[in-house]
Amino acid sequence: MALQEKYASLLQSANTMGITDLSVAEKDNVLHVSGTAKSSADYDALWALYDKIDPNMASGDLLMNIDVKAEAGAKLKVTTDSTNLNIRSTPSTNGTIVGKAAHDEIVTLVEKTDDSWWKIKTKDGEEGYAYAQYLSPEEA
Amino acid sequence: MKMLRLLSGVVLATTLFMSGCKPKDSEIKANIETALKADAMMAGTTVEVTDGVATISGECKDAECKAHCEKTAAGVKGVKSVINNCNVASVPVMEPTNTPPPASVNTVLDDATQQKVKDGLKDIKGVTVQFEADMAVVSGEVNKADRMKIMQMLASAKVKSDVSKLMDKK
Numbered sequence: 001m002a003l004q005e006k007y008a009s010l011l012q013s014a015n016t017m018g019i020t021d022l023s024v025a026e027k028d029n030v031l032h033v034s035g036t037a038k039s040s041a042d043y044d045a046l047w048a049l050y051d052k053i054d055p056n057m058a059s060g061d062l063l064m065n066i067d068v069k070a071e072a073g074a075k076l077k078v079t080t081d082s083t084n085l086n087i088r089s090t091p092s093t094n095g096t097i098v099g100k101a102a103h104d105e106i107v108t109l110v111e112k113t114d115d116s117w118w119k120i121k122t123k124d125g126e127e128g129y130a131y132a133q134y135l136s137p138e139e140a
Numbered sequence: 141m142k143m144l145r146l147l148s149g150v151v152l153a154t155t156l157f158m159s160g161c162k163p164k165d166s167e168i169k170a171n172i173e174t175a176l177k178a179d180a181m182m183a184g185t186t187v188e189v190t191d192g193v194a195t196i197s198g199e200c201k202d203a204e205c206k207a208h209c210e211k212t213a214a215g216v217k218g219v220k221s222v223i224n225n226c227n228v229a230s231v232p233v234m235e236p237t238n239t240p241p242p243a244s245v246n247t248v249l250d251d252a253t254q255q256k257v258k259d260g261l262k263d264i265k266g267v268t269v270q271f272e273a274d275m276a277v278v279s280g281e282v283n284k285a286d287r288m289k290i291m292q293m294l295a296s297a298k299v300k301s302d303v304s305k306l307m308d309k310k
Contacts, residue, residue, distance in 0.1 A: 030300055047288060056308070057291045060275070060301045083263070093259045115296040116256045133260055133293045 003031040003061055010049045017042045019066065034065040040136045043068050065115065070137035074109045076120060078102065079136045087128035091117035099126030106138065163218035165189040171216045172196075179212075181205045185226055187213060192220035200226045247271035253297055260293035272302070279305035 003026050004011065014022055014035065019042070022035035037043040043066055050064055051057055070076065078085045078101045085103075088095030091113045101107050101122050110119040110127060118135055121127045163171070169189040176182045176196075182205060185198035194213045200206040206226045213222045247254070249271050257276050261267055267280035267290065276299045278290060287306065294301045 047292060050291075051288065056287065056303070057301075058303055060303065063295050063298065063300060065295045065298055080263070092255055093262060094255075115298070116260065116293075131259060132296065133289060134263075 003029070007031060007033075007050075007053055007062060010046060010053060013049055014046060014066075017045070019046075020069070030061055030063055032063045032065070034067075036067045036069050038069055039139055040068050041139075067112075067115065068137045070109050070112070072109055072111055075106050075138040076109050076118075076135040077138055078105045078107060078134060080134045085130050085134050087120065087122070087126055087130050089128055091119075091129040095129060098128040099124075101126075101130065107135070109135075109137075165191065168192065168194065168216060168218040172213045172219070175212045175216055176209060179208070182209050182212065185209055189219075192218055193223060194219050194221075195223040195225060197225040198227070199229055201229050203228055246273065248274050249276075249299060253299060256297040257294065257299055260297065261290065264290060267306070275300045275302045277302040277305065281307045281309045283309045 004024065011024060011033070014033070017037065019035035019037055023033070025032045037046065046064065046066055050062060054062065080103050082103050084100040085105075086093075086097045087099035087101060089098050099122060101120070105122070107120045107122050107130075110121050112118050112132070113129060116132055117129045118132045119128065120130050120135065166189070169187055172187045172189070172194055176185055176187065181201055185196050185200065187197075188195045194216075196209050196213055200209060206224060206228055209226055210222050210224045213219060254271055257269060257271075261269055261278070264282065264286050267278060267282060267286075270277045270279075276294055278294075278301065282290065287303075287308075290303075290306070291301065
């Protein structure tokens with residue numbers, strides 16, 4: 001219970017934001033929190049809060065697997081620093097590159113293959129898997 | 141010709157008679173069981189015999205034991221063939237301990253998970269990762285934004301983090 005107290009304000013915010021399927025469990029001294037945020041803004045706010053409670057997120061005592069709500073067909077923004085995002089044939093960097101999406105380009109979600117890789121389609125019709133970390137769902 | 145037919149009749153009768161003399165399945169089974177029980181490592185096995193075909197099943201601790209079971213059963217009188225259905229006990233998963241042996245091999249994270257983490261770190265320069273127990277140990281120097289990305293990526297891959305060696309870029 002100690003960790004739930006440490007991150008109480010974060011959990012409170014998650015509730016207030018209406019994170020869906022919110023799950024909180026403490027196991028082996030790590031707090032596992034998962035759920036789906038309504039927007040990228042909510043997602044960013046939760047992570048900022050995490051960093052505030054646990055400076056530099058250095059304790060390694062929170063595993064916050066929060067997803068941002070995005071259905072197939074949703075618009076996603078490519079959030080690489082400046083480079084192109086590779087689109088691959090399989091959900092792994094071992095997959096051959098079948099296309100690229102530019103920084104800040106808007107692509108379409110085909111399916112959330114898993115938490116790390118999403119299948120996307122560019123406006124030019126290139127389809128394949130890209131690393132979800134660099135894709136941010138746009139506000140509907 | 142008559143003689144020949146008679147002879148073949150005798151041969152046939154003898155064959156039938158002889159086969160009747162062979163050990164019964166139940167006797168073969170008992171003999172195999174005795175032989176298997178004689179060695180403690182094969183004690184977890186059972187055997188069934190049908191028409192001289194012995195089927196061994198049960199648990200063996202390793203492949204050597206399994207082969208030995210088969211050899212033992214095949215050596216019993218009356219056994220025509222052996223069907224070896226023994227399971228080799230799976231090697232227990234190594235649990236992380238308090239005194240970990242040398243790194244990298246000492247992880248319970250599967251290859252796909254490790255790959256996900258490596259994929260995620262690929263574009264973040266100056267950072268390396270090692271896997272220990274159920275954690276990704278990330279080291280190097282990063283700015284605030286990259287640190288956030290690393291933590292988010294690890295959370296998505298459901299991997300615990302040790303960032304004690306991850307320094308802030310000056």
